[in-house]
Amino acid sequence: MTAATLPGDLGVGIGWRPELAHLLARLPGLRLSEVVAENLRPGHLPAALTDLVARGVTVVPHGVSLSLGGAEPVERARLAHLAACAAALDAPLVSEHVAFVRAGGVEAGHLLPVSRTRDALDVLCENIRTAQAELPVPLALENIAAPLDWPDAQMEEPAFLAELVERTGVFLLLDVANLYANARNHGYDAVGYLDAIPLDRVAYVHVGGGIEHDGLYHDTHAHPVPDGVLDLVTALCARRRPPGILLERDADFPPDDELRAELTAIERAAARATARHPQEAGRDRRGA
Amino acid sequence: MTDGARDRLGRAQAALVAALVLGGPVPAGFHSERVRATAEALVHKRAGAVAQRWPLLAHALGADFLPVAGALLAPLPPGGPLRDGWHVARTLRDEGRLPPGVLAELLAVEAVYRQDGNLRPRRGMTVRIGRDGGRWVVVLRAGRRLLRMG
Numbered sequence: 253m254t255a256a257t258l259p260g261d262l263g264v265g266i267g268w269r270p271e272l273a274h275l276l277a278r279l280p281g282l283r284l285s286e287v288v289a290e291n292l293r294p295g296h297l298p299a300a301l302t303d304l305v306a307r308g309v310t311v312v313p314h315g316v317s318l319s320l321g322g323a324e325p326v327e328r329a330r331l332a333h334l335a336a337c338a339a340a341l342d343a344p345l346v347s348e349h350v351a352f353v354r355a356g357g358v359e360a361g362h363l364l365p366v367s368r369t370r371d372a373l374d375v376l377c378e379n380i381r382t383a384q385a386e387l388p389v390p391l392a393l394e395n396i397a398a399p400l401d402w403p404d405a406q407m408e409e410p411a412f413l414a415e416l417v418e419r420t421g422v423f424l425l426l427d428v429a430n431l432y433a434n435a436r437n438h439g440y441d442a443v444g445y446l447d448a449i450p451l452d453r454v455a456y457v458h459v460g461g462g463i464e465h466d467g468l469y470h471d472t473h474a475h476p477v478p479d480g481v482l483d484l485v486t487a488l489c490a491r492r493r494p495p496g497i498l499l500e501r502d503a504d505f506p507p508d509d510e511l512r513a514e515l516t517a518i519e520r521a522a523a524r525a526t527a528r529h530p531q532e533a534g535r536d537r538r539g540a
Numbered sequence: 541m542t543d544g545a546r547d548r549l550g551r552a553q554a555a556l557v558a559a560l561v562l563g564g565p566v567p568a569g570f571h572s573e574r575v576r577a578t579a580e581a582l583v584h585k586r587a588g589a590v591a592q593r594w595p596l597l598a599h600a601l602g603a604d605f606l607p608v609a610g611a612l613l614a615p616l617p618p619g620g621p622l623r624d625g626w627h628v629a630r631t632l633r634d635e636g637r638l639p640p641g642v643l644a645e646l647l648a649v650e651a652v653y654r655q656d657g658n659l660r661p662r663r664g665m666t667v668r669i670g671r672d673g674g675r676w677v678v679v680l681r682a683g684r685r686l687l688r689m690g
Binding site: 323324356359360367370375378401402466468503 | 542544546554556557558562569570574581585588617
């Protein structure tokens with residue numbers, strides 16, 4: 253499998269939500285979108301979504317319920333649904349999360365972090381291989397935001413992701429807003445994280461907004477994208493420009509102009525990397 | 541090949557989920573304040589989904605909706621917005637705390653679904669009647685058609 257799972261440069265897109273359908277229909281330059289697979293019936297896609305596909309927009313089905321990091325084997329029916337969504341949308345890949353969402357017969361109702369242990373890595377790799385065998389297109393997995401961390405971690409997240417990629421050939425969906433949140437809440441260096449993960453395996457990137465509350469940063473997708481997240485877009489693109497970048501907005505939808513301005517801000521953040529890159533390369537040479 | 545790993549992982553994950561959504565004890569080694577904050581965020585997320593599915597209930601409670609729904613949902617495993625909201629509305633009705641203007645929303649759900657926990661649709665025709673403040677509310681369902689009066 254080659255690193256290029258997405259066709260060429262898909263620019264900066266935005267996630268499809270029913271509330272945003274009208275905006276997406278009026279973004280002529282749109283080339284990338286994404287839709288939550290669990291909200292779709294593959295045989296009855298909303299017309300606004302099939303119109304985008306007909307326009308040539310790449311729409312990636314994004315799963316939230318496979319629980320690939322869970323101890324239980326992946327449910328075939330959920331995989332079949334994701335596969336059917338990929339076929340219905342003619343998508344070049346599907347995405348899910350490095351997370352679990354249920355255990356002991358109880359649904360958590362949210363993406364929960366996996367423990368970064370050998371046991372958890374073995375189970376996750378096995379679940380990913382099961383998924384890959386059933387899916388008609390490549391799979392990309394997203395790093396989640398979680399204020400919780402397991403106490404028994406045997407490796408840092410970049411090493412965990414790198415080994416996951418190495419063992420399964422899975423792609424990454426790098427969420428820089430989740431990275432920003434975790435780096436703030438757990439006190440680590442987000443740029444160092446970018447240097448430690450296999451950037452050549454990043455299929456596309458998520459960007460989203462959030463807010464600080466009671467000393468914790470929450471990745472809400474309901475607030476503006478903070479400058480710190482845009483700085484990570486620049487830092488990422490200075491290292492390797494991903495095939496596509498996608499803005500996620502799930503609630504408290506602002507006027508269209510504000511969302512258009514956010515898309516422009518992300519484009520500018522990515523473009524700043526191109527301007528800054530020669531200087532960084534120069535600094536590297538001097539330091540060598 | 542990974543059966544042992546799956547067993548160990550399954551036990552640890554079930555304990556964390558129980559702490560987050562069933563009010564279970566915080567598993568050893570976890571940052572208890574972070575577990576509490578995450579549990580609170582999960583309940584708020586559930587309540588937010590209930591507000592979408594039960595707009596009359598959310599509107600009538602206004603600023604009280606999140607704390608009231610959150611407190612009622614916290615001890616229960618997540619059941620999805622329909623079932624979660626049903627629990628909130630039914631509890632408030634049973635305690636005489638259902639705000640005016642909400643009963644029709646509750647009766648409509650009760651006219652469509654059986655109360656057996658599986659959310660299976662009822663068959664045939666059903667009528668639900670109740671008093672909302674000083675008014676009678678009647679909900680009639682026949683097949684997929686739903687008629688509200690009052």
